[in-house]
């Protein structure tokens with residue numbers, strides 16, 4: 508696989524707007540590794556000129572899951588842990604390096620590291636498990652919701 512652009516999530520595709528988390532510049536480097544260049548939009552400021560921790564977690568969830576779909580594995584997040592090591596500045600060039608660390612049956616273990624572009628200091632590190640979907644995943648969800656009358 509050569510370096511190629513990873514598609515936006517369903518929400519960004521449907522709304523036809525740029526990535527809501529700012530993760531448009533997202534390229535696969537190999538079948539197991541990718542790189543994202545992004546900035547935290549000011550709208551996600553949590554402290555003074557500092558990103559809300561929810562933005563950081565959401566971005567990791569977004570890009571790690573999207574990369575797995577890009578490799579042909581339709582999956583959902585089962586676990587996601589984020590170590591917040593240093594404040595993440597808003598509106599500054601950032602970079603995420605991510606990789607598929609291991610595959611065990613339907614379980615896919617992914618990791619991601621967030622840094623300022625050009626820096627080797629980790630700001631946040633994510634680890635998670637994505638479970639490959641069984642056929643009919645969303646149909647079963649809809650049926651459960653119908654049973655609840657929603």
Ligand SMILES: CCCCCCCCCCCC(=O)SCCNC(=O)CCNC(=O)[C@H](O)C(C)(C)COP(=O)(O)OP(=O)(O)OC[C@H]1O[C@@H](n2cnc3c(N)ncnc32)[C@H](O)[C@@H]1OP(=O)(O)O
Pocket residue numbers: 572576581582583584585586611612613614636638639640641
């Ligand atoms: C355009 C195309 C779009 C393609 C579709 C793309 C969709 C993108 C969605 C966007 C991403 C999201 O936001 S996802 C949204 C947030 N996440 C969710 O909604 C997931 C909600 N949870 C679930 O639906 C379920 O719990 C699943 C799917 C994760 C697992 O249910 P299941 O399918 O019945 O599978 P199950 O037999 O329980 O587990 C299968 C294997 O995974 C392991 N496993 C299950 N849960 C966990 C867990 N929390 N931590 C560790 N391991 C786990 C089990 O031990 C088992 O291992 P073994 O015995 O096999 O070894």
